[in-house]
Amino acid sequence: MSNSINDFALLEEPEVKKWIIGEVIRKDVRTETTEEREERCRRLLEKHTSSPVYQSLFQLLRIGESKHEAREKERKKQRDKDTYLKYSCTSPYIHSYGTFYHYVKVGERYWAWVKKNYPDVRTLRYARKIGCPRAYIQHRIKSGKSAHTIAMETSALAKLYRCHAWEIHDDRPPRLSENITRSRNYNTETLEQNRITYGDVVEFLRRTGLRRSEAMRSTPKCFFDCGDDLMLHLDGSAQNTKGGRSRDVEILPEDQAWLRDFISRYEPDKIMFPAPPAHLDIHGIRAIYAAALYEAFARPIEEIPANERIPLPRPKRDNSRPNQVRIDAPAVYRRRWDGKKFDRRALLRVAESLGHSREDVVVLNYLR
Numbered sequence: 001m002s003n004s005i006n007d008f009a010l011l012e013e014p015e016v017k018k019w020i021i022g023e024v025i026r027k028d029v030r031t032e033t034t035e036e037r038e039e040r041c042r043r044l045l046e047k048h049t050s051s052p053v054y055q056s057l058f059q060l061l062r063i064g065e066s067k068h069e070a071r072e073k074e075r076k077k078q079r080d081k082d083t084y085l086k087y088s089c090t091s092p093y094i095h096s097y098g099t100f101y102h103y104v105k106v107g108e109r110y111w112a113w114v115k116k117n118y119p120d121v122r123t124l125r126y127a128r129k130i131g132c133p134r135a136y137i138q139h140r141i142k143s144g145k146s147a148h149t150i151a152m153e154t155s156a157l158a159k160l161y162r163c164h165a166w167e168i169h170d171d172r173p174p175r176l177s178e179n180i181t182r183s184r185n186y187n188t189e190t191l192e193q194n195r196i197t198y199g200d201v202v203e204f205l206r207r208t209g210l211r212r213s214e215a216m217r218s219t220p221k222c223f224f225d226c227g228d229d230l231m232l233h234l235d236g237s238a239q240n241t242k243g244g245r246s247r248d249v250e251i252l253p254e255d256q257a258w259l260r261d262f263i264s265r266y267e268p269d270k271i272m273f274p275a276p277p278a279h280l281d282i283h284g285i286r287a288i289y290a291a292a293l294y295e296a297f298a299r300p301i302e303e304i305p306a307n308e309r310i311p312l313p314r315p316k317r318d319n320s321r322p323n324q325v326r327i328d329a330p331a332v333y334r335r336r337w338d339g340k341k342f343d344r345r346a347l348l349r350v351a352e353s354l355g356h357s358r359e360d361v362v363v364l365n366y367l368r
Contacts, residue, residue: 052124053107056160061100062093067243070095094159095244098213106156110136124160133157137169147173176337184368186284198280200262201273205282207255208232209289209354212282213240215273220263230256234355242355250353252296290350290366297346304331310344314357335363342367 062070070091078089094100114121114132121127137154145153150172151165158165195202205215217239223232230251236244251259266272276282308331316326333342347359356362 051104051108051111053111053160054104056124057094057100057103057107060092060094060159062095063097065093065095067091067093067095092162103156103159106153107160110153110157110160113139128161133161133168137172141173147175151175186281186287188288190281191285191288194280194285198277201276202280202285203258204262204273205276205280205285206289207251207259208249209286209293210234210249210282211242211286211355212276214355215276215282216240217271218273219269219271220266221268223259223263229253230259245355245357247352247355250293250349252292286354287366287368290354290362291368293350293353294342294346294362294367297349298343299346301332301341301343304343310348313348313352333359333363 070093071089074092075089094103110133111124111127113136114127117135118127118130118132121130121132127133137150137157140153141150154165154168154172157168161168191202191206201215204210208215208218210218214234218232218234222234222239223230225231232249232251234241234247234249236246241247263272309328310331311328312326316329329344331344333344333347334340335342342359342363344359347362350366351357351359351362354362354366
C-alpha cells in the first residue's frame with residue numbers, strides 16, 4: 001500500500017471518515033447547519049493532514065498487513081543485537097486506524113507543548129536533538145499522569161521518532177497491576193442502573209462480553225449452534241476485533257434463551273446495535289461477564305492436582321533465555337500482589353472468549 005502523504009485515497013476509508021465525524025460530533029453545536037458541519041469536517045481534515053506529526057505517522061500506516069509477521073521480521077533483525085535480550089521487539093508499523101489516530105492525538109499534544117516551551121524549534125528532528133521528547137515525558141510524570149498513560153504516550157513518541165520507548169525516556173514509573181483503576185468501581189448495582197437506563201444493549205453485552213467495536217458490527221448471523229449450545233463467532237475483519245483475530249465466544253446456558261429470543265427479532269444481516277451509548281462502561285460489563293464465565297468453568301483450587309500443567313495456546317519466550325520456549329504452565333495461577341489463586345485452565349477459556357491470548361490479562365484486568 002502506498003503511503004504517500006499526497007495520496008488521499010486512504011482518507012476516503014470508512015474508518016477515517018468515522019473518526020473525523022466522531023471528532024465533529026464530540027464538539028457538536030446544535031445550531032449548526034449541515035453545510036457548516038461539513039465545512040468543519042473539511043477544516044479538521046486539513047488540520048491533521050498538514051501536521052508534521054500526522055505526516056510522520058501516516059508513513060507507518062499498514063492497514064491490512066499482518067502485525068505478527070511484521071513483528072517476527074523485526075525480531076530477526078534484532079536477534080544479533082544486544083537490545084534483543086533486553087527489550088521486546090514490536091512491529092515498526094501501525095496496523096489499525098484506532099492506534100493511528102490515538103498516536104496522532106498524543107503526538108500533536110506533544111508538538112503543541114514543544115512549540116509553547118521551545119519557540120525556536122521548527123522540526124521534529126531538531127526537537128529530539130535537544131531532548132524535547134524526554135523533557136515532555138518528564139513533564140507528564142510530574143503532572144501526575146498514571147504509569148500506564150506515561151507508557152502509552154512514550155510508545156506514541158517512540159513510533160513518531162522510529163525508536164524504542166527506552167530511548168525516549170528510560171526512567172519511567174513502573175506499571176503495577178494493583179494500580180489499575182479502570183472500571184474498578186463498576187459492580188452489579190451499576191449494571192442494574194445501566195440496565196434500566198439503556199435496556200437491551202446492556203443485557204446483550206453482559207451475556208456476550210463484546211467490545212464496543214465488536215457489538216457495533218454484530219448481527220444475528222454471527223450466532224451458531226454447537227450441539228445444544230448457542231455460541232457467537234466473530235470474524236476478525238467483519239466485526240473489527242482487536243488485532244483482527246477471529247474467535248468463538250462462549251455463552252453460559254442460563255443466558256442462551258434470552259439471546260435466542262433477542263436475535264430472532266432481527267434480520268440475519270441486520271446490525272443490532274449500530275451505536276452503543278457513549279457513556280456506557282463496556283469494560284466494566286465485560287468484567288462482569290468474565291467473572292461469571294470464570295465461576296462457571298473454574299475447578300476448586302484444592303481439587304487441582306499439584307503437579308498438573310496446562311498447555312499454553314501460544315508458547316511463551318523468556319527474553320533472558322531466548323532459545324528456550326515455555327509450552328505449558330502450572331495449573332494454579334497465583335496473583336502476585338494479593339496471593340489469590342486461580343484455575344489456569346478456566347482462565348484460558350475466559351481469555352479466549354474475551355479476545356485475549358494470555359490468562360494473566362484476565363486476572364489483572366477483569367477479575368477482582
